[in-house]
Amino acid sequence: MRFFRTRSIGTRLALGFAAVVVLAVAMALGGRAEMTRASDELTLVVSDRMVKVQRLLALKDNAHLGAQILRNVVLIDDAEAARAEKARFDALAASNVALLKELDETIRTGPPREMLVRLNDTRAPYLQTMRQAFESGLADRDDEARDLIVGPLAPQQQAYFDAIDALVAFQRALMVDGAEAVRAETRQMSWVMLGLAGLAALLGGAIAWGVGRSIIRPMKQAVALAETVAAGDLSQHVQVTGEDETGQLLAALQRMNHNLADLVGHVRSGCESIAAGSSQIAGGTADLSRRTESQASSLQQTAASMEQLASTVAQNAATAQQASQAAAVAGATAGRGGEAVARAVSTMEEVAASSRRIADIIGTIDGIAFQTNILALNAAVEAARAGEQGRGFAVVAGEVRSLAQRCAQAAREIKSLIGASVETVDAGVRLVGDAGSTMQEVVTEVQNVARLMAQISAASAEQNQGIDQVNDAVTDLDRTTQENSALVEESAAATDSLRQQASRLVEVAGRFKLAAG
Structure with a gap:
C-alpha cells in the first residue's frame, strides 16, 4: 500500500x-x-x-x-x-x-x-x-x-x-x-x-x-478554501504539504486566491473608471441623438421634394409620350398624303399623254380634210371639163370641198384647244410633281420630328426611372436615418444602463475582503 x-x-x-x-x-x-x-x-x-x-x-x-x-x-x-x-x-x-x-x-x-x-x-x-x-x-x-x-x-x-x-x-x-x-x-x-x-x-x-x-x-481542504473565497474572504492562507495532484491543487487554489485578490482590486478601480467614462459617453450619445433627429427631419423634407419632382418628371414623360404618338400619327398621315400626290402625278401624266394622243389624232383629221379638199378641187375641175353632164357632180364636189374646209377649220381650232390643254396639263404635272416633292420633304421632317419626340420620350422615361431610383435611395436613407436615430436612442439607454451597472460593480467589488496592505 x-x-x-x-x-x-x-x-x-x-x-x-x-x-x-x-x-x-x-x-x-x-x-x-x-x-x-x-x-x-x-x-x-x-x-x-x-x-x-x-x-x-x-x-x-x-x-x-x-x-x-x-x-x-x-x-x-x-x-x-x-x-x-x-x-x-x-x-x-x-x-x-x-x-x-x-x-x-x-x-x-x-x-x-x-x-x-x-x-x-x-x-x-x-x-x-x-x-x-x-x-x-x-x-x-x-x-x-x-x-x-x-x-x-x-x-x-x-x-x-x-x-x-x-x-x-x-x-x-x-x-x-x-x-x-x-x-x-x-x-x-x-x-x-x-x-x-x-x-x-x-x-x-x-x-x-x-x-x-x-x-x-486534501479535497476537503480545497473545498474549505473555495467556500471562504465564495463568501468574499480573500485573506485566507492554506499550508500545502503534499506534492501529488491534490497538493498541486491546493497550491493552485492558494495562487488563485492571491491572484483573485489582485484582480478584485484592479476590477474595483476599473469599475470606477468605467462609471466615469460611461457618464461622458451618455452625454455624447444624447448630443448625437439630437443631431440625428435633425438629420432625419431634413431627409424627410428632401424625400417629399424628391417625390414632387418625380411626379413632375413622370407627367413630362407622359406628355412626351403623347406628343411622340401624335407625331407618329402625323407622320403616317403625311405619308398617306405623299402617296396620294404621287398617284395624282401619275394620273396627270396619263392625262397629258392622252391629250398628246388626241392632238395627234386631230392632226390626222386635218390632213384628211386637206386631202379631201384637194380631191374635191380635182373633182370640180373634171366636172367643168365634162360640161353639162358634169354639172351635178361639180355641185357635189363643191359641197364636199366646203365640208372639208369646215372640217379642217374645226380641226385647227380643236388642235389649238388641245395644245393649250396639253400645256396646262404639263404645267399641272409640274406643279403636282413639285407638290409631291414637298410632301415627301414634309413626310421626312415629320418622321424626324417623330423620332426626336420618341427620343425625348425615352429620355423622359429614363429620367423618370432615375428620379424613382433617387427617390427610393432617399427613402432608404430616410429609413436608415430613422433607424440610426432609434439605435442612438437605444445606445443612450444602453450607456445609461452601463453607467448604472458600473456603479453596481463598484458596490459589488467593495464587498470582497482583501488582505491588509
Whole structure:
C-alpha cells in the first residue's frame, strides 16, 4: 500500500485502469478468438456442407423429374410433344453433370469422396437405362419402354437415390457436429469471460477505494478554501504539504486566491473608471441623438421634394409620350398624303399623254380634210371639163370641198384647244410633281420630328426611372436615418444602463475582503 501512497493520482489511476483494461483486452481477445472459430465453423456449415446438401437434393429432384418426363414420353402419342419432353430430360442431364462436377471439385478426400464415387457408379447404369427407355418411347416401342421402367430401371433408381441419401446424411451429420462444437465452445468461453469480468470488477473496486481515500482529505481542504473565497474572504492562507495532484491543487487554489485578490482590486478601480467614462459617453450619445433627429427631419423634407419632382418628371414623360404618338400619327398621315400626290402625278401624266394622243389624232383629221379638199378641187375641175353632164357632180364636189374646209377649220381650232390643254396639263404635272416633292420633304421632317419626340420620350422615361431610383435611395436613407436615430436612442439607454451597472460593480467589488496592505 505504501507504494501506491507515494505515487501520483495519475499513476495510481493509470495502474488501476491498466489492470482493468488488461482484463478487458483478455476478455475481448478471447471472445474474438471464440467468435472467429464459431464464424469459421458456421461458414464451413453454410458455405460448404449446406451447399453440398442442396446440390445432392437437386440431383435427387432432377431424378424424380426425369422419371416423370420418361413416363410422359411413354404415355403420350404426340411425337412432337415426346421430343419436347426428351429435350427437357437432356437439359436436366446437363444440369446434373454440372452439379456432379461442382461436387467432385469440393469433395476430394475421406469418406465423402468414397460416397461420391459410389454415387457416380450407381448413376451410370441408371442413366444408361433411362436413355434406352427414352429411345424406345420415342420409337413408339411403348411396351419395351414399360418393361425397362418396371424391370431394371426401378432398382437402379433406388440404388442411385440410396447413394445420394447416404452422402446427404453424412453432410448433415457434419453440420450437426459443427453446430454442437460451436455451442460447446461458446458456453466455455462465456464462463471464462464471466470470471474475467468478476475479477476486473473486484480489482477496479479495490483500486477505486484506495485512490479515493488518498484524495478525500486534501479535497476537503480545497473545498474549505473555495467556500471562504465564495463568501468574499480573500485573506485566507492554506499550508500545502503534499506534492501529488491534490497538493498541486491546493497550491493552485492558494495562487488563485492571491491572484483573485489582485484582480478584485484592479476590477474595483476599473469599475470606477468605467462609471466615469460611461457618464461622458451618455452625454455624447444624447448630443448625437439630437443631431440625428435633425438629420432625419431634413431627409424627410428632401424625400417629399424628391417625390414632387418625380411626379413632375413622370407627367413630362407622359406628355412626351403623347406628343411622340401624335407625331407618329402625323407622320403616317403625311405619308398617306405623299402617296396620294404621287398617284395624282401619275394620273396627270396619263392625262397629258392622252391629250398628246388626241392632238395627234386631230392632226390626222386635218390632213384628211386637206386631202379631201384637194380631191374635191380635182373633182370640180373634171366636172367643168365634162360640161353639162358634169354639172351635178361639180355641185357635189363643191359641197364636199366646203365640208372639208369646215372640217379642217374645226380641226385647227380643236388642235389649238388641245395644245393649250396639253400645256396646262404639263404645267399641272409640274406643279403636282413639285407638290409631291414637298410632301415627301414634309413626310421626312415629320418622321424626324417623330423620332426626336420618341427620343425625348425615352429620355423622359429614363429620367423618370432615375428620379424613382433617387427617390427610393432617399427613402432608404430616410429609413436608415430613422433607424440610426432609434439605435442612438437605444445606445443612450444602453450607456445609461452601463453607467448604472458600473456603479453596481463598484458596490459589488467593495464587498470582497482583501488582505491588509
